[in-house]
Amino acid sequence: MSNAKNLPDSSGGNVEYGAGDRAPSAPRKRVALFAGAYNHIADGVALTLNNLVDYLERRDVPVRVFAPTVEDPALDHAGTLVPVPSVPFPGRSEYRCSLGLTPSVRKELEAFDPTLIQVSTPDFLGLRALHFGHSADIPVAGTYHTHFASYLRYYNLGLLEPVVWGYLRHFYRQCDHVYVPTTAMMDILQEHGIEDGLRLWQRGIDVDQFNPTHRCTSWRRAHGIKEDEIVVAFVSRLVWEKGLDTYAEVIERLERQDVSHRSLIVGDGPAREELEARLPNTIFTGFLRGEELSRAYASSDVFLFPSDTETFGKVTLEAMASGCPTVCADAAGSRDLVQEGTTGFLCPPEDVDTLTDRVRRLVLDPSRRRTMGSAAFERAQDFDRDKILAQVVRHYDELLSSQDPVETEGAPSDSAVRTSEGGR
Structure with missing residues (x-):
């Protein structure tokens, strides 16, 4: 009896994979994940990213997370976390402002030797990670977790909305892929000029835990x-x-x-x-x-x-x-x-x-x-969580396969040759 199963792809079709949800001859994946929140606060973004890292590691995909942290974090995080220097966000001390890629953090990043960079927050750390990816010819995937423009009116800052959208366009247009959680949000991004590389990454849940x-x-x-x-x-x-x-x-x-x-x-x-x-x-x-x-x-x-x-x-x-x-x-x-x-x-x-x-x-x-x-x-x-997270791995494979030539799973790491082609 076959263990293969059909999983919906982002365009609504089906892609058949085996039990490991890995396509044949999948590109070699080593993911450097940059986050504004990972373990120091128990918000939706942090929980989503921890679920992603747990899923990737269960499928033998090496991951390093680069994010701010605190002495007494709110979450027991998944995976290996490289702490990034940060300061409390003014007026909202539960959030942290990262200070970017310090020499020690950059050394950790280079030693990890990622094949793909994923940026979850368009902050200073995310911007530095984006620039690092470009300089090293490593593809960059951005994720759109937070609808920043919609928050402004709650702080009487509605006049800044055009400025915020301008920055978001500048940031996400430099990403090879942009992972968006809903088709409705995808429409909003397209209306504001963020159109290329959009891919659907919905959120899943443990349907046994919530029942x-x-x-x-x-x-x-x-x-x-x-x-x-x-x-x-x-x-x-x-x-x-x-x-x-x-x-x-x-x-x-x-x-x-x-x-x-x-x-x-x-x-x-x-x-x-x-x-x-x-x-x-x-x-x-x-x-x-x-x-x-x-x-x-x-x-x-x-x-x-x-x-x-x-x-x-x-x-x-x-x-x-x-x-x-x-x-x-x-x-x-x-x-x-x-x-x-x-x-x-x-x-x-x-x-x-x-x-x-x-x-x-x-x-x-x-x-x-x-x-x-x-x-x-x-x-x-x-919306079973593992089926949804398999979408992300397929997006990774698509992005890495667009780089020419491609190193596949199991090939020695020093054989990789990456170019800047791929829609960046």
Whole structure:
């Protein structure tokens, strides 16, 4: 019996690979990954990159991660991390500003001898990595994790949006590939002049970890949730650009309308104290991981996520896999996931009236809630993490194969000859 399986490629077709998800005569891969966040903060970007590194190492692809770190990091990171000197970001000390490729970091990079450079953040470190790749004739893949332009209005900096897009064009046009998490986000980049080398890299999840079977009556009871209470949940870092103000307005309206429910917020961050004061009846669990996070999702009944700044709504996908119907802002991060009227509802961003109405419908209609929750679960099965990460390896192979000549897996490293051809 064959172990081969068909995996969707970025254009919607199928590519057949064996159990290792490696194409025959695959190019030799040694990946240098540059990140603005990897282990010092537990945000979506850091978790995604750790999953990628874990996947690559399980498939014997050597990886080195170059990123800022701190004395007491939030995550036990995957793979080998080369610390990059950094300073706290002004006004947001949980983030770090890297100081670029110092001589010692550059020495580590050269000793690793990468065949491919992947840059996850268009910051100073990313720019230096990009220039290093060009000077050494190493192909560079950029990833678009964070929709920076959409954040500006939360800091009253909307006038800077043209400047930000100008810089993003300058950065990503120098990359051979640009990995984008959704087709909706790909459309946005193309509209702003970032058109060449775009490839789809969706986000996947562990469909066993996020599953309705983790629903737990004792977990609900321990958090003061009655057996018949309908839980409206939100999961994310608690920063205002995640749509927290809109979430709070919806919960406040439901309370004024006497719609019986229980609000649950999973996560932590600088907005927590103000949010706790505003929503005194809401359960705040703080940051959860592992089984506790699985139980929190599966023990909820409706997932409300009004953020319009996401490039990919991974928390939305985790909620769907846990059997929750979702009510989300109709934005790039949710549009590829939520099937309107089937797995949940997409609402105009910041439209509190519509968001409240859709949540109320689900809270008050058990049959609709069950039907949509079941459909959400089925939809989420298309996003198995390892199958999704196989997309990235195929993109690597495509990019490395475009370099002429190509060194294949198993060939001695000193036989590699790289040229600057390949669309850079």
